Amino acid sequence: MAGKTAKKQKETKIVYAWEKYPQGKERDKVMKFAESYRKFISENKTERECTSTIYEDAIKNGFVDLEEVIASGKKLEAGSRVIANNMGKGLALFIVGEEPIQNGMNILGAHIDSPRIDLKQVPLYEDALYKTHFAMLDTHYYGGIKKYQWVTLPLALHGVFAKKDGSVVNVSIGDKPGDPVFGISDLLIHLAGSQMSKKATEVITGEKLDILVGSIAKSKEEEEEAKDLVKKNVLAILAETYGIEEDDFLSAEIEVVPAGEARDYGLDRSMIMGYGHDDRVCAYPSYKAMLKIDQPKYTSVCLLVDKEEIGSVGASGMQSRFFENCVAEMIALTGEYSDLYVRRALKNSKALSSDVSAALDPNFPAVMEDKNSAFFGKGLVFNKYTGSRGKSGSNDANAEYVAKVRAIMDNNNVKFQTAELGKVDEGGGGTIAYILGNYNMNVIDSGVAVLNMHAPWEIISKVDLYEAYLGYVAFLKEA
Structure with a gap:
């Protein structure tokens, strides 16, 4: 009898994320979230505009500017919400956890610049x-x-x-x-x-x-x-x-x-065509996931950076000391400061480098290997490694960390898939993952599959966007 039950469960296992959301209220959640995102990318086409819009919304949702907290001398406690603005081109948002920051943070890192x-x-x-x-x-x-x-x-x-x-x-x-x-x-x-x-x-x-x-x-x-x-x-x-x-x-x-707004794509309106999906389709659900966090065990972080498309360089890029400096300030504001605490905080952290992946295009299947490709409608994408040719420039996440992330997604019924960026030797690409990895923290690339990546008009699946949002919430709560 148990064997028949197991067989039945295997037969009914969902293949596409849309199967989780039959017509009605459940699918309405997907469409409503996608519509809010469509408006966001239509109205925010630069890293400055993204920063300004998210900053203003975060302040309305209880976040306090880091400079203001420093000036007040007020000590931060569990549940405190803090936001740091990096020259109007990037943000770091923190929700202080019950554990000391030096015990590690759960970080969602995405970029808000686009080609x-x-x-x-x-x-x-x-x-x-x-x-x-x-x-x-x-x-x-x-x-x-x-x-x-x-x-x-x-x-x-x-x-x-x-x-x-x-x-x-x-x-x-x-x-x-x-x-x-x-x-x-x-x-x-x-x-x-x-x-x-x-x-x-x-x-x-x-x-x-x-x-x-x-x-x-x-x-x-x-x-x-x-x-x-x-x-x-x-x-x-x-x-x-x-x-x-x-x-x-x-x-x-x-x-x-x-010029022009992002549009619903397809007769079934299952997709969105817009400028800047790379990487705002990951940045937006990363920020929205933060709004679902109240008093986490470990400090929750949403890090939105500039300059990823040209190597994460410069004062507003991930290679700057902005994030490290913010962590140091946060530790100082929660208790006794130590440079060692900053190093421990970064080392003990767990991160998702929230960046897009290439969806298999039926017009150009020859550059992909289908067993290890991302598909529309199959949910959040995890890339254990990116890079090019022999994984050059890749973070290449540890197997143990991949297993932990898998468990979090499965425990929260988040539909996900794994992928590589095309066939070996076809090309490749990189993200901010290796820079976070330089701090000795565990990090893996995760994001939404995109068609027409880096073109003026890119395409994503609404259900993949929603699964990314659910996955990011789950990660912040349970990593």
Whole structure:
């Protein structure tokens, strides 16, 4: 009888996560969470915007700025919620646990930067060489992109101008109703014989990713010199609308991103097409998971960082001392400080490097090995290792830690799968996992499977997003 029961259970084991959520209230939870995420990535297309939005929401949910806590001299206790802002480009959120911080933390680490195109510091020029008289913005792409994917798309400008007087002007053009959009032109097919014979890496080069922003000349009567009149007209618009002068581009950070909101994808609305799933599809549920934690045994942490797409470098990247410094401050605020306690806290911690994985694409199956691939609808993805070729640059999680994470997911009925990033020798990639691992802590990559990764418009499954959220909550509570 027991054998028949076991056989029946095996036969009814779910294959796809959607089977957990039949039509009705259970599926509504998945769709409601996905809709809140869809709005989030539609409204937050840069690391600065993500930081600002999450910071404001966290304050509303009881988190207190670390600088404010330091200034008050108040001692932190179990259940205290603290948030640290890293230059407006990243965050560290803490919920103090019952155990001393030096006994370890449960960390969800994700990045909030995405591949894009940046403006150069001296970007604005007028192309009058061939009498086109276009105002153009010179650019430098950021992260790994297929450059040809970014032409002939409606694009938006998001970012900040930092002025010499210390003020900062926020700019967002191309996503509000009635806004103009911008774009990168491409050669018409009728004259593209030579272009079409080139390798994909040469069809569009980095210096050909310039943005067309204007074509009306300023009145000659208004100018002493009848030169660059289209450029001068654009500058006049910027001055009138934003108070911006041409030299202010020198201290600006303006990002060129796809214009338009994320959309439901598929007749069944089971997916979301949007810009920046990598890695906001992991950052968002990581933050939301923190809101489900009250008084954890071990201190819960959500770490959201910048610059992952270019190697996690710089002051706002994971390789900076920001997180380590925050941990030191937290220990000092909870009791007696010791550098040894900081080292112990990092070593004793357990982390999920919450980053996306490549979904098997039925149009390109040859680069994947199906037994070890991520699939839409099969839940949260764990990558024991990433890297390239011989696991170069990989964290490669310990087997014992993988077993612990498996147990947490199974005990909480979280649908998950394991995967590699394509076939051996096909390519590869990396995350912040190895940097966390440098602290001697246990860490494994976990995230959501993505189609079209690093393209202007990426695709994810709503149910995988929801399973990631459930998995992150379970990890914070039980790791």
